[in-house]
Amino acid sequence: MLSNKAKYGLKAMLYLAARPDSGPIGILEIAQDQNIPKKFLDAILLELRRAGIVHSRKGRGGGYVLSRAPAEISVGRIIRILDGPLAPIGCASKTAYRPCDDCDDLKACQVRRTMQRVRDAMAGILDNTNLADMLAMPEAESITA
Numbered sequence: 001m002l003s004n005k006a007k008y009g010l011k012a013m014l015y016l017a018a019r020p021d022s023g024p025i026g027i028l029e030i031a032q033d034q035n036i037p038k039k040f041l042d043a044i045l046l047e048l049r050r051a052g053i054v055h056s057r058k059g060r061g062g063g064y065v066l067s068r069a070p071a072e073i074s075v076g077r078i079i080r081i082l083d084g085p086l087a088p089i090g091c092a093s094k095t096a097y098r099p100c101d102d103c104d105d106l107k108a109c110q111v112r113r114t115m116q117r118v119r120d121a122m123a124g125i126l127d128n129t130n131l132a133d134m135l136a137m138p139e140a141e142s143i144t145a
Contacts, residue, residue: 002079002083003082003083004040005040005044005082005083006078006079006082006083008034008036008040008041008044009044009047009048009078009079009081009082010075010078010079010134011034011036012030012034012036012041012044012045012048012064013048013053013054013066013073013078013131014131014134014135015030015033015034016030016054016064016065016066017066017070017073017131017132017134017135018135020066020069020070023061023063023065024056024057024061024062024063024064024065025063025064025065026062026063026064027041027042027045027063027064029063030064044082045064047081047082048078048081048082049064051081052067053066053067053073053077053078053081054066054067055067066131069132070130070131070132070135071130071131071132071133072130073130073131074126074127074128074129074130075126075127075129075130075131075134076123076126076127076129077127079126080095084096086119086122086123086126087115087116087118087119088115088118088119089111089112089115091103091106091109091112091115092112092115092116092118092119093119094119100112
């Protein structure tokens with residue numbers, strides 16, 4: 001499940017991506033427009049800055065900008081930065097593999113094989129979708145739960 005941290009990070013990145021010629025955008029503007037708690041957004045943007053996804057400028061006229069074009073920033077990369085590996089369980093992860101304590105035969109574990117398929121499907125979508133793709137998505141019709 002996508003954490004609020006990753007969801008807010010994606011919302012903030014999309015906000016920046018939609019305004020490529022606006023110059024640095026202040027964190028308060030992003031937080032208010034996207035209904036994200038400012039303190040939480042501070043921490044999220046700091047992680048994204050450390051990962052090289054955004055640049056920041058302090059002081060008057062300061063704020064955040066994307067470090068590269070929206071088409072060059074994948075959704076998968078953003079989620080991995082903020083939430084870690086995509087795999088639902090540690091033994092299915094490619095980048096953060098952790099064996100299960102209760103598993104005797106890794107190759108025969110049907111749970112692991114299924115979760116690897118889930119990981120691959122998620123990675124296939126998220127790594128092949130970038131911010132520009134998300135911005136170009138048509139608005140969805142009303143969805144009722």
